[in-house]
């Protein structure tokens with residue numbers, strides 16, 4: 313992949329996952345700059361030879377790609393200085409936003425000179441090269457920028473494009489937020505095992521290895537439905553059937569549907585917080 317000069321605005325959880333994931337894949341540290349007001353966060357990056365700054369203006373000026381990795385709620389304040397004195401011309405830069413729920417139209421309004429704006433919804437497993445990211449680009453964005461954005465995220469995991477921007481809300485429920493659902497499930501399993509007298513670290517090993525194994529089974533058997541994989545574990549009248557009966561009785565499927573709908577609904581509301 314091409315190694316463009318890329319500036320991250322915001323060096324928090326998601327920026328760390330992407331930047332450290334990219335470094336692991338050989339993206340040159342000297343081509344990346346991370347801007348964050350917090351010295352401790354900047355230190356995390358400078359320890360890996362990534363350029364750091366608390367001067368967004370200067371760092372954006374020299375960038376070919378600007379990736380906004382700040383909380384959606386602060387995006388307006390973050391963008392204002394770039395346009396206030398018409399100081400930064402974004403027309404030749406690729407602008408990427410990973411902010412949940414914030415539309416291209418809104419980013420365009422915040423950065424009027426920008427011509428190429430791409431939205432990406434990544435997730436933190438990018439840190440370990442197992443990320444999943446959804447991408448959306450309006451029709452005017454050039455193929456070379458779309459290709460760059462896709463290859464950037466492909467370097468740290470898998471990607472999919474959506475044609476309809478509204479679908480980015482659902483993508484958030486399936487990529488950005490979804491590792492947290494699995495973490496919650498794993499936490500609950502670990503806790504249950506501890507209550508059954510298994511020590512905490514063995515409980516963690518049992519949970520992590522089973523989760524990893526299950527995910528790997530899904531990945532390596534693309535022609536077998538996930539339901540079939542579940543059924544293969546479930547002996548008639550056996551232990552798994554007893555466990556699954558409780559999940560079904562308490563309507564796990566409906567709980568998951570409601571949780572993911574709540575995620576979508578929150579994403580649809582986020583723009584109003586700007």
Ligand SMILES: NC(=O)C1=CN([C@@H]2O[C@H](COP(=O)(O)OP(=O)(O)OC[C@H]3O[C@@H](n4cnc5c(N)ncnc54)[C@H](OP(=O)(O)O)[C@@H]3O)[C@@H](O)[C@H]2O)C=CC1
Nearest residue numbers: 322323324325326347348381382383384410411412434488
């Ligand atoms: N976390 C995740 O799993 C995912 C997050 N996202 C999106 O990524 C974005 C960032 O989320 P996340 O990394 O979790 O948030 P974090 O709060 O961890 O990171 C945001 C960082 O931006 C910094 N910041 C605040 N103001 C500025 C500024 N003016 N200039 C530069 N940096 C600034 C914050 O500093 P300080 O803390 O001092 O305010 C903080 O370090 C959000 O828009 C979110 O929707 C998307 C997918 C997944």
Ligand SMILES: O=C(O)[C@@H]1CCC=N1
Nearest residue numbers: 412484487488489490
């Ligand atoms: O919780 C959030 O709003 C962000 C977006 C997706 C994951 N974290």
